[in-house]
Amino acid sequence: MPTALTACIDALPSLLMGAVSTVGMLLLAMALGFVLGVPLSVAQVYGPRPLRWLAGTYVWFFRGVPILVQLYLFYFGLFALLGLNLSEFVSAAAVLGLTSSAYQSQIFRGSIQGLHAGQLKAARALGMTDRQAIASIILPQALRLSIPGWSNEYSILLKDTAVAFVIGVTEIMARTRFAASRTYEHFALYILAGVLYFVLTAVGVRLLRRLEKRVRIPGYAQQGSLV
């Protein structure tokens, strides 16, 4: 397999460039998903009925429609209809972020609902408004509990970025396909791409585990809140 090997070596720099694009999309999407996911989860738990319904419908839509269909819908359809002129990269990150916000909101919601009701009660008893209680008592706890779910979401989202080549983002898959079409070494090149994704997953999960340890509260996990 010397030709396969040379194909891989030749393609590696390009694939690494693609990895930068993949990670960029991923980080943007995670961030957008977080920024939208937190209020979505709060709306689903504490919001008045119409808001709860609205947030629920949003989540239902983005969790039920395949990412590929969403990419086509937003990139070729809705973004243009809304007069947005976004690059492929930004479009893909935005769509992935919207989807991720639906999933992240479910993670946060689960954590919020896992907290003891007494936490909110005690905050109110001290005169905190619900807004203050959510911001300084509920979310700091819920977000800590969400890190394992978040690490799961990271690896799912990373794999979902691999679809972004369909709208022309030059990430890992796009570059692998290009190299494969030139050299016909599909098998070897897709293995190489797989290895890259594997490494990215492992690194991200490890970093998140470190974050979890850093923000850990002594004795907190043992209380069974994580079950």
Next chain:
Amino acid sequence: MNLDPEFLRELFSALNKGLFVSLQLIIPSALLGIAIGIVVGIVRVYGPKPLRTVADGYVALFRGTPLVAQLFMWYYGLPNLGIMLSASAAAIVGFGMCSGAYHSEYIRGGLLSIKRGQLTAAQALGFSPVATIATIILPQAIRRALPGCGNEIIYLIKYSSLAHLVTCLDLTGEAYGMAARTYEFTAVFLVTGAYYLILVSLATILLARVEQSLSLPGFERKRGPQ
């Protein structure tokens, strides 16, 4: 957005055709995935060490890489080794192998949740190891694994849209063709999205039914935080 009846008729007939193809991919690959998941799940818990290592490796590999990459491997990569699969065969094998890795996680979790006493009791009654697993352990473990496996089937329905990327004319494939012909991307993909939403919702209801009909009084693990 174009809502002229001729266009709509054409759209629905194309999507219905695609839906039929999608189902032909989803159902076999779901069955394949579950079968793989059960076997691999059992091997990972009860198998001999070398076999367990292989099974663990398979799961790590298929869960750690994107499904698109796996599909391309099956469809475009295998010919490098002299193996040719049709687009739909590649899709079914690809979905089934990936799904099987996830199913095995839930089966494994289910198996590990069964208390040792169940095994000991069966052995005390003279059950062979295989009979113990098949008649005592697995029926319990599968019930425990059911919510997770159900979720995985929902994922499979959504990710079946990737078959379009290996040239299958499934729901997404038909939609893409239609949109490219008419430039009605928004309308076409909104309706396509609705198809998937309905498919996913129906599957959710169906899976809840299955779960309910298999439920045993008091058996479900107490869930939820306290």
Next chain:
Amino acid sequence: MTDSPILGAANITKRLGGKTILDNVSLRLDKGDLKVLIGPSGGGKSTLLQCLNLLILPEKGQISLEGRDIHPRNKRELSSFRQQVGMIFQDFNLFDHLSAFENVRIALIKVKKLSRRAASERAEQELARVGLSDKGGLYPAQLSGGQKQRVAVARALAMDPKVMLLDEPTSALDPELIGEVLAVIKDLSLAGMTMLMATHQVGFSAQLADEFMFMDQGRIVEQGSPKELLVPGTRTQAFCSKITELAGEVPG
């Protein structure tokens, strides 16, 4: 009975799921009072205490603080009311992500809007008052039950409440930890704090309380000084002797 009470409740009624939890309950707490709610579990003691702090909104009735009626729909008024009414819970409800010190300090910063420095000083004082100066850096999961409840008391005291409501403050504690919490409550009472406490610690209460209120089925059915009620023939007496028999506590 000429002045308006520190905390007053008039005709409080609360229904939940078709059941009447509180049935037209009225009470008043005057300055320095220590009144004790006793009675069987499910009799409405906990719901009453939470209604008094408007953590649960009653269907009917009026809560007043120093003669002023409280309108729970007004958020600012509600917040200021709750700041002046300290609440101690059965299961402590310390904020699990904050150290003991931060638990005491957080509402001073967020609610009272004190500077961090002033809030920190005050938090130190209150922790010292409950004898936990050296435990401020520990998190709730690292404290014993008795220590947690003392932190909860310090947290409430830091808000300068005019009255304290205590909902079975010792019933989640191991027997050997009850004493340290009761000692803190006794100090507070002797220092003149106005308090209403639901408890099963009848011996302790009989010594200190100005008044017993026996609650059953959502009503206060007997009310009077411990001396008046702890005589043969009252429900209070019957209930207390049953409890002390079970706990081996010697009343009086």
